[in-house]
Amino acid sequence: MLATSNKIAAIIDKSRRLIWSILGPGWLVMLADVDAPSILTAMQSGYSLGYLMVPWLILLTIPLYLVQELTIRLAIGSGKGLGEVIKDVYGKWIALASLVLMMAIDGAAYIGEYASIAAVGRLFGIPVAVSILAVLVFHTVVIMLGGSYKRVENILLATSAFILVYLAAFIIIGINPHALYQSLTRIINPRLYGDEDYVLLLSANVGAVIMPWMLYYQGSAIVDKGLKPQHYTHERFETAVGSVVSEALMVAGVVVGFALRINNGDLYGFQSALMSIKMIMGAAWLYVASVGMVAAALLAIFVISMGFSYGLSEYLGSKAGFRYRLRDAKLFYAFFAVEVIPAALTVLVTPNLAQVILDVMVFNSIALAMPLVLLIDLTRRRDVVGRYAIGGLRAVVLYILTALILGLGAYAIIGAL
Numbered sequence: 400m401l402a403t404s405n406k407i408a409a410i411i412d413k414s415r416r417l418i419w420s421i422l423g424p425g426w427l428v429m430l431a432d433v434d435a436p437s438i439l440t441a442m443q444s445g446y447s448l449g450y451l452m453v454p455w456l457i458l459l460t461i462p463l464y465l466v467q468e469l470t471i472r473l474a475i476g477s478g479k480g481l482g483e484v485i486k487d488v489y490g491k492w493i494a495l496a497s498l499v500l501m502m503a504i505d506g507a508a509y510i511g512e513y514a515s516i517a518a519v520g521r522l523f524g525i526p527v528a529v530s531i532l533a534v535l536v537f538h539t540v541v542i543m544l545g546g547s548y549k550r551v552e553n554i555l556l557a558t559s560a561f562i563l564v565y566l567a568a569f570i571i572i573g574i575n576p577h578a579l580y581q582s583l584t585r586i587i588n589p590r591l592y593g594d595e596d597y598v599l600l601l602s603a604n605v606g607a608v609i610m611p612w613m614l615y616y617q618g619s620a621i622v623d624k625g626l627k628p629q630h631y632t633h634e635r636f637e638t639a640v641g642s643v644v645s646e647a648l649m650v651a652g653v654v655v656g657f658a659l660r661i662n663n664g665d666l667y668g669f670q671s672a673l674m675s676i677k678m679i680m681g682a683a684w685l686y687v688a689s690v691g692m693v694a695a696a697l698l699a700i701f702v703i704s705m706g707f708s709y710g711l712s713e714y715l716g717s718k719a720g721f722r723y724r725l726r727d728a729k730l731f732y733a734f735f736a737v738e739v740i741p742a743a744l745t746v747l748v749t750p751n752l753a754q755v756i757l758d759v760m761v762f763n764s765i766a767l768a769m770p771l772v773l774l775i776d777l778t779r780r781r782d783v784v785g786r787y788a789i790g791g792l793r794a795v796v797l798y799i800l801t802a803l804i805l806g807l808g809a810y811a812i813i814g815a816l
Contacts, residue, residue, distance in 0.1 A: 422556050424620035425634050427702060428467065428613050429641025430559040433648040434699030435515030435692050436508070437607040438565065439669060441649045444600045445656025446666040450575070450582035451597065452604055456649045459608045462800050464642040466609050466771065469778045469789070469797075470618040471634045475626065476784025480619030482713035485773055488783060494714050497773060500766045501611040502738065505707050508610070509742030512696040512703075517746055518669035519689045531743045538700060542735050548623045548721040555701055561694035563644075564687050568651040571680055572658045602807045606767075607649070609804075614770050616706035619713065623720035631787070700739065708734040768805040775801070 444452040470481065477484050486494035513531055520530030541554055591597055617638075626634060655676065659666050664675030669692065677685035711734050712719035718728040725732050777783050779794045789797075 422559075423552065423624060423626075423634070423637060424617050425467070425471070425638030426641045427552070427555055427559060427620070427698070428617045429463075429638065429645040430562055430695075431616075431699045431702035432463075432608065432610065432613060432645050433562060433695060434508070434512060435669070435696040436511035437649065438652045438692065438695060439515070439672065440600075440603050440607050441652025442656035442659070442666055442672055444604060445653035445658075446660045446664075447656075448597060448600060449657050449660075450578045450653065451585060451591075452582075452600065452653055453579060453650055454583050454586050455601060456604065456608075456646050456653065459605065460642050460646040463608050463645065464639050465793075465797065465800075466774075467613065467617060467638050467642065468635055469774050470614055471621065471631065471638065472778045472784050472787040472789065473774065474618035474621035475628055475631050475634075476778075476787035478622060480622055480709050480713045480719065481615050481770070481774065481777075482619070482710035484777055484783065485770075486714055488777060488780075489773065491714070493773070497770045498710055498714055500769055501615060501710060502707065504611050504766045505703050506738050506742055508612070508703055509700065509738055510745050512700050513743050513746040515669045515692055515696045519673065519693055522670055522673060522685075522689065527747060531746060534697065534700065535739070535743055537697070538704070538735070538739065541701070542704075542732065543725065548620070548625075551721050552620075552624070555698060558694050558698045558701075561690050562648065562698065564691040565648050565651045565655070567684075567687070568654045568658075571684070572654055574654060575657075578657070598807070604649070605804055605807060608646075609767055609771075611767050611770050612703045612706035614706075614774055615710040616702050619709035619719065620705065623709070623722055625722070704735045704739055707738060708732075711737075765805060765809065768801055771801050771804075772798070 441452070441456075473479075473481060473484060479487075482494065482498065485497055513534065516534055517527040517530050520527065541551060544550055544554075585591060621630075621634065656666060656672075658664075658679055659672070659675045662675075662679040664678055665671040666675065673685060673688055673692070676688045680688075708731050709719050712728070712731040715730065717730045719731045720728065723731065775789075775794055775797045778787070778789050779791070781788045
C-alpha cells in the first residue's frame with residue numbers, strides 16, 4: 400500500500416515538474432494577453448453582436464502566434480531584448496519613440512486592470528482604496544523577490560492558472576451551433592463592415608489580441624531566464640499552445656456575453672457583468688468569475704510592468720532582469736513604480752472606465768504598428784538574428800497584416816468621431 404502511494408506521489412510530482420518545465424514566457428505572455436479589459440471586450444462583443452466575433456477570434460490565433468514567435472527568434476538569435484536591439488540597430492531616437500508608444504498603452508492598460516480589481520472589491524464590500532493598495536503591496540513584494548527570474552515566474556504561473564476558469568463557460572453555457580453557423584456566413588458579407596459598431600468592436604478585439612508590451616516582455620524574459628538555442632523549439636511550442644488557449648478564453652468571453660444578453664443581463668462594466676453572471680450561472684460562479692477576473696488583472700499588471708522595465712532599462716543600457724538583485728539593478732526595479740502608481744491613483748478618482756477601456760483597445764491597434772514593423776525588419780536580418788531570420792515571403796505577409804491592423808484601427812477611430 401505504501402509502495403503504491405509513493406508511486407502515485409512520484410507520478411504526480413513528475414507530472415507537475417513536466418507541466419512547470421513546459422510553461423514559461425510564452426505561456427505567461429499569452430495568458431496576460433487575456434487581461435481583465437480583454438475579457439470585458441469579449442463579453443461586450445458577445446452581448447452586442449452574438450457570435451459574430453467568434454470566427455475572427457479563431458482566425459486571430461494565427462497572427463497572434465506568428466507575431467509572438469518573432470520575439471523568440473529575436474531573443475534566441477541576438478541574445479538581447481527588443482529595446483536593446485532597436486537601439487543598437489536603429490538608434491536611440493527610434494528606440495525612444497517605440498518606447499513612448501508602449502508607455503502610453505501601458506498607462507492606459509494599468510487603469511483597466513485596476514478598475515476591474517476595484518469593481519470586484521466593491522461587489523464584496525471592499526473599498527476601492529483598500530483593493531488598490533492590496534494590489535500595490537502584492538506587486539511590490541513579488542517584484543522585490545528578485546535575484547531569480549524563476550522565482551518570480553513561478554508565482555505568475557500559479558496566478559495564470561486561475562484565469563482558466565472562464566473555459567468553464569463552454570460546459571456550463573454551451574455553444575449554440577445555429578448561431579455559430581450564422582456568424583460564419585455573415586462575416587463574409589461586405590455590408591457588415593459598413594456597420595460602425597461592428598468595426599469598432601472588431602478593432603477593439605484586434606487590439607486586445609496583440610499589444611505592444613507583449614513584444615517587449617517575451618523576448619526580454621527569454622533572455623532573463625537564460626534560454627538558449629536548444630530551447631527554441633520548446634518555446635515555440637509553448638507559445639503556440641498559449642495562443643490557442645488565449646483565444647479560447649476570448650471566445651469563452653463572447654459566449655458569456657451572448658448568454659447575458661439572451662437572459663436579460665446587463666453589461667455596462669465589470670460589476671454589472673459579474674452580477675449578471677451570478678444571475679444566469681448561479682452564486683458560486685460569481686466567486687469563480689471574480690477570482691478569474693482578479694487573476695487576469697494581476698497577471699497583466701506584472702507582465703506589463705515587466706515589459707516596461709525591461710524595455711526602458713535596455714534602452715538606458717542598465718542591467719535588466721530578475722537575475723540581478725536590487726542592489727545590482729536599481730533602475731530596473733525602480734521602473735516598476737513609474738506607471739503602476741499613477742494608474743492606481745487615476746482609478747481612485749475615475750471609477751467608471753468601461754468606455755475608456757474599449758477606446759484603449761482600439762488605440763492598441765494603432766500603437767502596435769511601429770514596434771511590430773521594427774520587429775519584423777529585425778527578424779528578417781541575418782546580421783541580427785543569424786539562422787533564425789524569417790524569409791522574405793513571411794516578412795511581406797506580416798507587413799500586410801500590420802497594415803491591415805493599422806488601417807482597421809484608423810477606420811474605427813475615424814468612424815467614432
